[in-house]
Amino acid sequence: MEPYKSQIGQPVSRLEGHLKVTGTARYAGDYSVPGLLYGYVINSTITKGKIISFDTSRAKALPGVLEVFTHENRPSLAWFDLQYADMDAPPGSPFRPLQDADILYNGQPIGLVVAETFELARYAATLMDIEYEEEAFDTDLRSQQHLARSPKIGMATMLKPLPPKPKGNFEKAFNASPNQVSAEFFHGTEHHNPLELFATTTVYEGKGKLTIYDKTQGTINSQMYVANIFGLKFKNVRVISPYVGGAFGSALRPQYQLFLSVMAALKLERSVLVTLDRHQMFTFGHRPPTVQRTRFSADNNGIITALNHLAIGETSRFEDYTEVVVNWSHMLYPAANTLMQYKLVELDVYSPLDMRAPGGVTGMHAIESTIDELAHKSKIDPLQLRLTNYTEIDVSLNRPYSSKELRECYLQGAEKFGWDKRNPEPRSMRRGNKLVGYGMATGIWEANQLPAKAEAILTGDGKLKINSAVTDIGTGTLTVMTQIAADELGLPVEDVEFAYGDSKKPFAPIQGGSFTVSTVGSAVKAVGAAMRKKLFSIAKKMKGGVFDGADLKDVSFEGGRVFITNDRSRSVSFQEIIAANDNKPVKLSKFSVPSILKLKKYSRAAHSAVFVEVEVDEELGVINVTRAVTAVAAGKIINPKTARSQILGGMIWGISKALREETIQDDGLGKYMNQNLSEYHIPVHADIHELDVIFVDEKDTVVNELGTKGVGEIGIVGMPPAITNAIFNATGKRINQLPIHFDMLL
Amino acid sequence: MLTELTEPTTLKASQPVNLVVNGTPLQLNLLPWVSLLDALRDYSGLTGTKKGCDHGQCGACTVICDGKRVLSCLSLAVSKDGSEITTIEGIAPEGDLHPLQKAFIEHDAFQCGYCTPGQICSAIGMMKEGKAKTRAEVKELMSGNLCRCGANTNIIDAIMEVQNQSVHE
Structure with missing residues (x-):
């Protein structure tokens, strides 16, 4: 028998692929019901x-x-x-x-x-x-900034912590530093579409x-x-x-x-x-417009001395929607003096709603643009400045990271991209009539886990079925959960069915925040382990005494059989176990909860390093992202194929945020003016060029049983600042309002 | 939000519409305001063709009509009387996959899968047009089909693989 090949880590093609390419996958509006x-x-x-x-x-x-x-x-x-x-x-x-x-x-x-x-x-x-x-009414954030107030606290605050407390004396340290940068940023409304x-x-x-x-x-x-x-x-x-x-x-x-x-x-x-x-798709949640102000300083060796980040976000009159915008800089860069502030302004709009990397993609654009400017002013290479200020611990909360391979991301990304060929002088690189710019940025996104339950059923044909209420919004959940379950029982993927997307099945929380693999995957792993234990206990009682004197730790599960690891001749098939169970399928469920006590000693985050090349037409200002490399450290990658697609998707969202998409608001009318897909621009095929993804090895024994951190959001966070930094390198212009239109460069 | 329309005089006057959809003749009785997209989805049970905007802006509803790719949301069904339509359900014999369908799976050319039927039908139509030779040209001529998940590079990789295969055959 061929030794079992672990399914975790394999680039398995999406298991629902056949249904999606033949038009047979049915979405919410695709059900023909009599008398509808x-x-x-x-x-x-x-x-x-x-x-x-x-x-x-x-x-x-x-x-x-x-x-x-x-x-x-x-x-x-x-x-x-x-x-x-x-x-x-x-x-x-x-x-x-x-x-x-x-x-x-x-x-x-x-x-x-x-x-x-x-x-x-x-x-x-x-x-x-x-x-x-x-x-x-008032719908204009910028004119109502004077009304900014602290957000209310509620259940949501647990997953969206408020800014960390100030440290040292920011004003004094900032004013005393030889290299200072102050910047103001504005991001408009966006709709998920x-x-x-x-x-x-x-x-x-x-x-x-x-x-x-x-x-x-x-x-x-x-x-x-x-x-x-x-x-x-x-x-x-x-x-x-x-x-x-x-x-x-x-x-x-x-x-x-x-x-x-x-x-x-x-x-x-x-x-x-x-x-x-499509018009109505703009009449519920959106990414909120946000104003940000940053003041960062460094000494003459490039050591960051002080960080101040203020964000003012929009919310509705009826709910306090919050985001984590300002907590990130101090997670990445140690500084003795910090001041982080986050406030809300109530306006006559619908409540904002989490949109891919909510807060993170907003904050990191401001942070990483400011860091880039600090490097420029200090005459230090932007990558070097980040390496100089590299930290193994989360200084903002003074606790270690569960794992952090960001340094490898920087090094491998820079190598693949050819960062050493960058000329730091703006407007110094050209290709025909185009200015060429290189820019880089860091990405970070939290790695969370929530409670979830999963059910496992092993049937008489030796096949495993796993049940969970979770959805698969295109992230690859079905495929990844199948791989995790397969590994637990040593089965090929074909012998595992993951049944999902149904509220009748065991509890799963909402799918978002890059926590689904860690959350539902942990439940699947736990129920798989429980199934192994149960199967072995039945097998042990079987006639013939194959496993006499053996413990669970002495046996392995592979190819639909349980056997003594050191003696493959002593084995029982899953079918035989079910037969011994009076031909009844073995069915059990398991609730998985994060180990809060262990986890709270660590900060848990996925990291990325992004490198971007842009071409800017000198006369017309047209901007093209000609190539980009993202190196990601996100713990264990269950499926490199679907994970790569997640990162690519995030990168394209980053291009969209930096250069294309915006909901245009008329504050005189209090309404959005481009509620359709021809005026709400997202990148088309012709806008997307060479994109590269590197997954850096990262072993994490703390974050959860699987060692996964999730890849849904980490692909987008570093992309907008890497693009705007590249535009600065190409043109010498720093535009802090997204999306950047070509007329802003003229 | 919607502009008020004048009362359609034909509100009650359905018309026979004959289509051949995926090789099967369909006799429908439709009001003139029914789009080809809704004729397929709501009146023929063929929900593989998707509605993403209903305004010809996203390409999700692309089908092949008399050999050409069309946006079915911008075509009134009555105006296609007598036409041969191929939808995603009919681009390969039952139980089989078109080379593009296989390439889409292999290259992970979709995530949510909602734009996929339109991308595939559009790509088949584009290849038949024979205008796009290079990757840049394929990207340009596929740009009427939006993908919000950001599977763009994988979609173009899948199309290029099939396009190159058919060139070498």
Whole structure:
């Protein structure tokens, strides 16, 4: 028999690949249900005020229109804020669709048309006669900065710690330092814009029972939300979501199409599909606009002496959405004097929402641009400045890292990129009529683990099934979990089925924050280990006494057999074990919880070093990222193929953030002006050139049982500053507002 | 948010629409305001074709119509009466995969998979057009198909592999 080849570390192709390339993977809006009705949402056209009258009669008169739901005729619903809170709810009072006549933001859902066809519902939605009483509003962060205040504290603060306490005397140290840099940054609003439109198909099963196909990053999160608001029993609400057409944080909270679809289905006792259109995809959470100010200083040897980072972020009037923006610089750079500040301004907008590397990608752009300027002013190579200030411990909390191979990232990335060929003098490198610039930056993202449960079933054919409620938003969860489970029992991937995306399955938290592999993967590993133990205990009792005198530590599991590690002739097959178990499948589940006591002694983070080359057309200012290398240290990489894709995706998001995407706001109207994919720019194929990914070896025995740190966000964080630093090297211009348009360089 | 439309006089007047979809004749009875995309998804049960914007801005709805790649969300079904349509479900015989489908899996040319049917149909149409020879040209002529996950380099790698194979055959 061939020795078992560990599946962890193998570049296994996505197991659902076949379904995705043949169009058979079904997303939330792809379920054909008999008698399905179509809902179309009506949105507010004012920013703040009240609905005075809402006449739906012209729509209701159309044959085929079943109902128009508004705040006036909606069913009565749950009363308490807590019943509307979801797993990602910030402190405050969650938005309640169709609650009353109040308008809190532009584009707020105020009604739902339900009709026999999509076309009819869409048409009927244009026939509303609505009168509003408008009130004055503010949506402009920059003009309202004087109102900035400290954020409220709540459950969310646990995963999003407030800034660390000040150290030393910042002002004194900064003023005494020979090399000082001050900078101000502005980032505008961004919308996640996954390519799949938000959709919910609520299948009305009768007797208060619902099967819901929802676009979500957490099946149990949506289940909880629906059951709490509509007063249904948990077991009567089943949320299914195996295929999610991108999310990037947008589906961490249940969105209003879920609420409206369920409300209509319960009231009409029919199945209802509500799909948002692309315009409506800009009417719920977004990455908040943020103002940042940095002041960093160094001595003449390039030792950083003082760090001050202030961020002012936008939030809504009803919730305090926060991000970790200012905590990162001191995690990377030791300085005796620090001052970190984070504040919020309430505006008349919807609550912001976590979007890929929330806070991190915002803060690191400011931090790493300021570091680059500090290197330039100190006449030190930017990579050297970072190596000079390299720290093995997290100085901000004075505790060691569970692992940190950032130095290797710097070295391997620089080598692969050819950093030594950089001329530090801006505008010194050229290629034809293009200025060429090299820039680099550091990336960091936290490595968290949450509790999760998994169930394992070993059946008579010797195959293993693992159950979890977790989703797979395109990150590769199905494939990676299958690999982890396969390794625990020494099975080939083909003999393992990972069943997921269903709230009926064991608990998994929302999928985000780069913590899914560490969270659900740990539960899968734990249940696999429990299964080994159970199988061995059954085998030990089997007739023939194959394992007499042996302990679990003496046996191995490979190719569907248990055997004495030193004597392969003493073995029993999984099938024989199940037969000995009265032919009953062995079924067990395991809850995995992070070892808080052990973990709190360490800081845990993934790191990256990013190197970018840009070309800038000297006359036209057109910017092209011609090549980029990202070296990542993220602990154990379960699947280098899907992990590489995650990093590539993050890098492209970084290019997008630096050079393309922005939601343009008209503060006179209080609304977003480019709510479509032709004016909300993201990179197209022609914008993307050579991208390279290096995974640096990193062994971590602390972070979790698997040694994984997650790769969903680390790919984006270092990219925008590496690009802007390269643009500085190319042009001598430092633009601190993203995205950088070519006209800013002219 | 939507602009009010004048009452369509044809609201009740369905019309017969004959399509050959993936080799199978389909007789549909549709109102003129039904897009080809919705005709496939809502009226024919072919949900492999995706709706990402409904405005011709993302390419997720790309199908092959009479040999050419078209955006099915910008085509009214009635205007395609008599046309032969190939969707993602029909680009390879059942149980088999088109070389592009295989290359997409091998190169990990998707993450969420939502833009994938459009990317593949568009790439088939593009190769048939025969205009793109180099990688730069392929990138340019595939730029109507957005990918939000950032699988761009893997998508182009997959297409280049198949394009090079067919050139050498």
